[in-house]
Amino acid sequence: MPQSAIRPIEWVDGEVVILDQTLLPHGEESVRCTRVAEVAEAICSLRVRGAPLIGIAAAYGLALAARGDEASVMGRVTRAADLLRATRPTARNLFWAIDRMVSRAEAGATADELLREARAIHEEDAETCRAIGDHGAPLIPQGATVLVICNAGSLATGGIGTSLAIIRAAHRSGKSVSVLACETRPLLQGARLTMWELMRDGIPATLITDGMAGTCMARGMVDLVIAGADRIARNGDTANKIGTYSLAVLARHHGLPFYIAAPMSTVDLSLADGSAIPIEERGPEEVRSFSGSPSAPADAPVFNPAFDVTPTELVAGIVTERGVMTAPYEKSLPA
Numbered sequence: 001m002p003q004s005a006i007r008p009i010e011w012v013d014g015e016v017v018i019l020d021q022t023l024l025p026h027g028e029e030s031v032r033c034t035r036v037a038e039v040a041e042a043i044c045s046l047r048v049r050g051a052p053l054i055g056i057a058a059a060y061g062l063a064l065a066a067r068g069d070e071a072s073v074m075g076r077v078t079r080a081a082d083l084l085r086a087t088r089p090t091a092r093n094l095f096w097a098i099d100r101m102v103s104r105a106e107a108g109a110t111a112d113e114l115l116r117e118a119r120a121i122h123e124e125d126a127e128t129c130r131a132i133g134d135h136g137a138p139l140i141p142q143g144a145t146v147l148v149i150c151n152a153g154s155l156a157t158g159g160i161g162t163s164l165a166i167i168r169a170a171h172r173s174g175k176s177v178s179v180l181a182c183e184t185r186p187l188l189q190g191a192r193l194t195m196w197e198l199m200r201d202g203i204p205a206t207l208i209t210d211g212m213a214g215t216c217m218a219r220g221m222v223d224l225v226i227a228g229a230d231r232i233a234r235n236g237d238t239a240n241k242i243g244t245y246s247l248a249v250l251a252r253h254h255g256l257p258f259y260i261a262a263p264m265s266t267v268d269l270s271l272a273d274g275s276a277i278p279i280e281e282r283g284p285e286e287v288r289s290f291s292g293s294p295s296a297p298a299d300a301p302v303f304n305p306a307f308d309v310t311p312t313e314l315v316a317g318i319v320t321e322r323g324v325m326t327a328p329y330e331k332s333l334p335a
């Protein structure tokens with residue numbers, strides 16, 4: 001199937017149709033949302049996930065909420081925005097998309113115009129992904145193996161992904177490139193989603209457990225690491241899926257470049273550094289189980305932060321739709 005065929009979210013006949021990512025790779029089923037509360041539930045439960053895609057889902061959720069009596073669009077959009085803001089705290093794109101929709105509503109946009117805005121956010125993200133791929137592809141040497149974590153592909157964006165866009169662009173340009181994918185405990189986005197995407201594309205990919213990354217680097221099996229991002233502070237500190245920080249430290253120890261790939265909508269210039277990035281903590285059952293089956297004592301105490309922060313000094317570059325930013329990020333990101 002061609003790369004563009006993965007459509008994790010679509011607006012169809014007045015409904016938001018979401019590919020339920022919790023069922024992948026063994027089930028390909030969609031949920032159809034007619035109310036913003038259903039979109040919020042899909043975001044909280046990770047049926048729809050990945051920072052840019054969460055933003056797109058929220059935009060469509062607001063378009064749903066806007067429908068009805070035109071005189072009270074603003075009230076419905078405000079209530080829906082509050083609901084959606086409370087779903088997942090770390091992904092900057094969620095708040096960026098909500099703010100963009102709310103400011104259109106404040107300017108008097110109709111429900112139809114808000115739907116057009118949501119579609120524009122979706123389409124622009126596809127273009128952004130293409131640009132990230134084109135800017136990042138030259139960073140991958142011929143014959144390289146790229147280590148990735150979580151899923152920063154078509155299932156996380158409105159297009160071909162962020163880190164996976166770079167790998168796809170390099171592959172498409174004729175380079176020989178292969179991937180080592182960390183399974184990404186506890187919810188296995190790497191095993192379930194990244195492997196599914198790459199295998200569909202025919203890009204050589206090997207699955208490892210998260211704890212194997214160090215030994216793979218020590219054995220010379222990795223040439224570079226590319227991770228996505230949920231929120232990037234002004235100084236380049238980057239929140240991404242839990243385990244990313246460990247990979248960055250390992251990469252530094254082994255002298256390997258560690259890159260971040262993300263749209264500018266993930267950059268939060270209001271935060272001076274990563275210490276102020278809100279980190280989502282999720283329920284204990286995710287860690288006490290493996291793929292839905294209990295894997296620990298039922299009452300085992302659990303710590304379950306969904307993201308960690310990689311300090312800027314470990315980041316060799318941030319690939320955005322505007323190009324590859326390098327340190328000092330306080331200068332390159334705002335510029």
Ligand code: MRU
Nearest residue numbers: 049050051150152156228229241
């Ligand atoms: O909890 P998730 O699956 O939403 O986490 C996703 C990630 O950490 C991704 O790497 C990030 O959102 C970038 S997606 C282009």
